Each structure stands twice: as C-alpha cells, then as structure tokens.
Amino acid sequence: MRRLFGSVRARATLGATVVVAVALIAAGAAVLLSLRSNLIGQAGTQAERTARSVATELAVGKAYDQLSLDEDDEPVQVVDEDGRLVAASKDLQRISGTGTDAVTPRPRPNASASGDDGDDDGDGDNHGGDHRGDDDASTLEPGEIDENTTFAGGSATIDGHHADYRFAAVKVDVEGKGELTVHAGAPLSAEQGAVRTAQTALLIGFPLLLGVVAGVTWLVTRRALRPVEGIRREMSAITASEDLARRVPVPDTHDEIARLARTTNETLAALEASVERQRRFVADASHELRSPVASLRTQLEVALAHPELLDLQGAVEDTVRLQDLAADLLLLARLDAGERPGRARFDLGALAHEAAARRTGVTVDAQAVEVAGSRGQLERVLANLLDNARRHARSAVAVSVRRSDGAQGAQAVLTVADDGDGVPEGDRERIFERFVRLDDARSRDDGGAGLGLAIARDVALRHGGTLTVRDAPAGGALFELRLPMAASEGLEPGRS
Structure with a gap:
C-alpha cells in the first residue's frame, strides 16, 4: 500500500x-x-x-x-x-x-x-x-x-x-x-x-x-x-x-515537464563541461609536472654517474619550478572545492606597496583602501599580475589602487599596466583559462605553466570581485581587479 x-x-x-x-x-x-x-x-x-x-x-x-x-x-x-x-x-x-x-x-x-x-x-x-x-x-x-x-x-x-x-x-x-x-x-x-x-x-x-x-x-x-x-x-x-554527452528527451510541450527536461540537459551540459575541464586540468597538470620532474631526474642521474657534471643551479631551478607548480595546483584544487576566503580586513594599497617593493621597475600610486578576505590569496593575485606584467613589459610596470563609488557600491580598484604589446581583443577571456599561454614559442622557464592568471581570476571571483583586461593608455595591457570595500561591521583586522 x-x-x-x-x-x-x-x-x-x-x-x-x-x-x-x-x-x-x-x-x-x-x-x-x-x-x-x-x-x-x-x-x-x-x-x-x-x-x-x-x-x-x-x-x-x-x-x-x-x-x-x-x-x-x-x-x-x-x-x-x-x-x-x-x-x-x-x-x-x-x-x-x-x-x-x-x-x-x-x-x-x-x-x-x-x-x-x-x-x-x-x-x-x-x-x-x-x-x-x-x-x-x-x-x-x-x-x-x-x-x-x-x-x-x-x-x-x-x-x-x-x-x-x-x-x-x-x-x-x-x-x-x-x-x-x-x-x-x-x-x-x-x-x-x-x-x-x-x-x-x-x-x-x-x-x-x-x-x-x-x-x-x-x-x-x-x-x-x-x-x-x-x-x-x-x-x-x-x-x-557515465556518458555525460547524452541528453534526456525534451517533450514537445511548454509545461513544467519540458522546462524540467531543458534544465536537466543544461545541468548535464554544465557537468560534462566541468568533468571535461577537470580531465584537461589533470592532463595538463601531468604534462606540466612531467617536464621539471624529468629534467630533475636527468640531472640527478648524470650527477650520480658523473659527480663532476652536477648542475646544482639547474637542479635548484627545476625544484623551485616544481614547488611553485605544486603550490598552484594545490590552490586551484582548494578553489575548485569551494573554499571560502577569510574575513580579515586589510589595506589593499599597503599590500600593493609591499609587492612592488620586492620587484624592480614597478611604480606604485596607491590610496589606502580596505578590503575583506584572504590576505594571502590576494597577495598571490597581485604577485601573479606583477610577474605577468614584467614578463611582457618593455621597460615599466605601473600599479594603482583607488576607491570607486558606483551603482554597485563602494569598490576597491587595483590596476596593473605594462608597456608591452598588449593582449589581442579575441584572447582577452582565453588568457584566464588554465594552462593557456598565448606565446607558444617562448620557453617554459620564462613563461610559466599558464596558471597565474587563471588563479587570479578564480580568487577574484571567490572574493565577490572581477578581474578583466583591456588596453593600457600608454600601450600594453592593463589588468583591472575590482573588489567590494570592507564593511565596517563583522570584520576583524588581521591576516588570513
């Protein structure tokens, strides 16, 4: 019954x-x-x-x-x-x-x-x-x-x-x-x-x-x-x-069941895209890890057979590169798992000054603007943007931080501009995909694994902000990070 x-x-x-x-x-x-x-x-x-x-x-x-x-x-x-x-x-x-x-x-x-x-x-x-x-x-x-x-x-x-x-x-x-x-x-x-x-x-x-x-x-x-x-x-x-390419039948009606079928197909499409993205991520990560691991193994095997030929500098560089890549992959995995940023409040202008001080050829014009979130993750975003700008700049990189009041409320706006060749308009969204490098001819040592901008975009989104790119006034590329201003209540100064 x-x-x-x-x-x-x-x-x-x-x-x-x-x-x-x-x-x-x-x-x-x-x-x-x-x-x-x-x-x-x-x-x-x-x-x-x-x-x-x-x-x-x-x-x-x-x-x-x-x-x-x-x-x-x-x-x-x-x-x-x-x-x-x-x-x-x-x-x-x-x-x-x-x-x-x-x-x-x-x-x-x-x-x-x-x-x-x-x-x-x-x-x-x-x-x-x-x-x-x-x-x-x-x-x-x-x-x-x-x-x-x-x-x-x-x-x-x-x-x-x-x-x-x-x-x-x-x-x-x-x-x-x-x-x-x-x-x-x-x-x-x-x-x-x-x-x-x-x-x-x-x-x-x-x-x-x-x-x-x-x-x-x-x-x-x-x-x-x-x-x-x-x-x-x-x-x-x-x-x-386990074939996510299949779709459920959509009846020839305009009722709730037809809408359910269309929503189910949209969910399957999103799931298929997510799984495919995960597969590409694993494949690309395996490929990127293979090169430094193989190089490091080769150097160690040569050193084992001929100690006098040991290239310590190359081994250290491969190890550092491997460490950075592992850190990037770990951060992306945490972001994909839905890790929520902290709620610490800090000065984005002071963070920009600190990041620029560790690099040459970077000028800073930053106001004191407080934001909320993970200081460590936003520090990583700024570092990735600066490193990307320095790789493509001819001579100078400029950083600015200011406050913007608009229809979406008070926002902190951080820009990083270089005087390089810029980003073609058709590639301005593609560069934020994982393992994407527009210059396929450049060396991996100079170009990295293509994860920096993808990490920066994901962190910005997790903080309720945006990260976009456009042409800089003096030529080159201008990356603009927008984050909501820190609320006056419910936050504690600190480091996250």
Whole structure:
C-alpha cells in the first residue's frame, strides 16, 4: 500500500477522487434538501388550499355536516375555540400533528346539527349570540378568514391507510359559532417517493461517477507523467554508462515537464563541461609536472654517474619550478572545492606597496583602501599580475589602487599596466583559462605553466570581485581587479 501511494500518479488519482467525492456529496445533499423543501412546500400549498376552502364554507354559514371534508380523501378537522372537534373527515381513524388527536366530532351540547345554538327553554346565556366572551382576544370579525396560515408535520390513518401529511391550520370566525380552526392535510408520499428515488439514483450514480473520475485521472496523469518516466530512464542510463554527452528527451510541450527536461540537459551540459575541464586540468597538470620532474631526474642521474657534471643551479631551478607548480595546483584544487576566503580586513594599497617593493621597475600610486578576505590569496593575485606584467613589459610596470563609488557600491580598484604589446581583443577571456599561454614559442622557464592568471581570476571571483583586461593608455595591457570595500561591521583586522 505504501509503495502504491508512493506514486505521484496514485496520489493524484486519489486526490482528484476525494475532491470530486466531497463535491458530489455536497451537491447531492443540496439537491435532496432542495427537492424535499420544494415538495413539502407544494404539499403545504395543497393543504392550505383545502383548509381555506373549508374555512370559506364555514364563513358562508354551511353546517358541519354539509362541509366538503371527504372529496380528496385527505384528513380534515374543524376545532372550535375550546379545542373540541366539531367536524372531521368521514373515514379518519387516527391523526397527530394538529394539536388534537380526536377523530370523532363532538359538537357543543344543545347545538343543532346545523350548528345553531340554543337551549330547551330558550333562556341560555348565549342564545342566538356569539360564544366569545368579553375578554376574547380574537381580532377576526364574523365571517372573516385569517390571512395567516400555520403549518406542521404529522400523520393520519384514513380507512386503514396510514401516511405522513403536511398540515395547514386556518382560523375563521363564524357567526354564532365563534372562532374555528380548520386543519387540513396533504400527503407527503410524493415527496418521500421522490426523495427515495433521488437517493437511490445518487447512491448508484456517485460510485460510477467516482470510478470514471478515478479512471480518467489515472490515464491522464499516466500520459502527463510519461515524459518524466522517459527522463528518469535516460538519467538512469547516463548514470550506468557515465556518458555525460547524452541528453534526456525534451517533450514537445511548454509545461513544467519540458522546462524540467531543458534544465536537466543544461545541468548535464554544465557537468560534462566541468568533468571535461577537470580531465584537461589533470592532463595538463601531468604534462606540466612531467617536464621539471624529468629534467630533475636527468640531472640527478648524470650527477650520480658523473659527480663532476652536477648542475646544482639547474637542479635548484627545476625544484623551485616544481614547488611553485605544486603550490598552484594545490590552490586551484582548494578553489575548485569551494573554499571560502577569510574575513580579515586589510589595506589593499599597503599590500600593493609591499609587492612592488620586492620587484624592480614597478611604480606604485596607491590610496589606502580596505578590503575583506584572504590576505594571502590576494597577495598571490597581485604577485601573479606583477610577474605577468614584467614578463611582457618593455621597460615599466605601473600599479594603482583607488576607491570607486558606483551603482554597485563602494569598490576597491587595483590596476596593473605594462608597456608591452598588449593582449589581442579575441584572447582577452582565453588568457584566464588554465594552462593557456598565448606565446607558444617562448620557453617554459620564462613563461610559466599558464596558471597565474587563471588563479587570479578564480580568487577574484571567490572574493565577490572581477578581474578583466583591456588596453593600457600608454600601450600594453592593463589588468583591472575590482573588489567590494570592507564593511565596517563583522570584520576583524588581521591576516588570513
């Protein structure tokens, strides 16, 4: 069960079915209530019509035994103001819901069949008059029928048939008889039958409709998720084959699944590029390491066979070169691993003065500008830029440090310019790639391994800055390093 509902398709089908079921139950209940209310209202109207018809007959002076009480086989009662049943349907055997359960009329004593009041000696207190006392609160005039109708539910048994009824009660004032109340009922069998039929239809139709909804949802979601399954299979194949050149299929739609497929392919392309870059890095590093190691081994083997031919200077230079290359590779590996720079705060202008002082032919124009990060890494960036400029300069290298306030906030700007041949515009991004040397003819001893500018660009990016190159005003190349100024809070002066 857990595995079944672990499927998106199963959960979507279940969710849609539950939502439709709730909606159908609510709609069905509303339909049944509305149907029942309408049918009860119709029964009440019918009962009221019958009650008012009998009240009209009473108002015009018809006697109790002349009333139309048995025409529609519906229960009718006429009750006087004392609660005594004075007239009723002929075959009425039992009744409830009208306020009196009497079924046999019991007219007033001394009342004639025609309803005229009197006594044997003609001296009755109400002879020929209204039976209401002086304290009667009735507002009806003789012969007037009350406009208000009271409704109630009940049941009755007529000629052995028991049923539920909707009763309407109407008051009428009759000359010589006082205020009478006519209770008339209309059967609710039509309402009950219609409601039962509707309930049966709903009980049969709802499961069928839910089954259709579940089936359609299952099919639609399967079709909608088919591209996802294709993406999953292709990703599984890519993982098994380790072939990052493969791509997942992109459906011919413009929905979220198509965007997922395109994003997945972009991720695979970036991963492929990263792996390829790593392979080239390992290959280039192995190639670069091979030369000094082979040279050093050759010198040591010659020295072992002929000690008098030992070239100590060359051995030291190869060892230093090997050490520098190993340090560069280690720093690049740390940067690729996502090592975050420190948060020490220091003066970039003072760092420029220190770096220039260790080199000849370098002029410095530096303001005191504080930046935050790794002092050691930024010192390495400045050293790489200065060494690169000195290799290509004819006579002079100029360093400047200043503050720049722009749309991106306060920044520290360090520039290193030389008066050499400059960098062709088409190669200004390529020179920041690893192991790239534009001058393939120059010696490795003079040119290095081609990692200095790549390291400088990576360090600048890790510090939230940029490193670009353009033409210097006096000719040659101008490298511009931009770093965000150090914040005034959360930093501590120091060395990182």
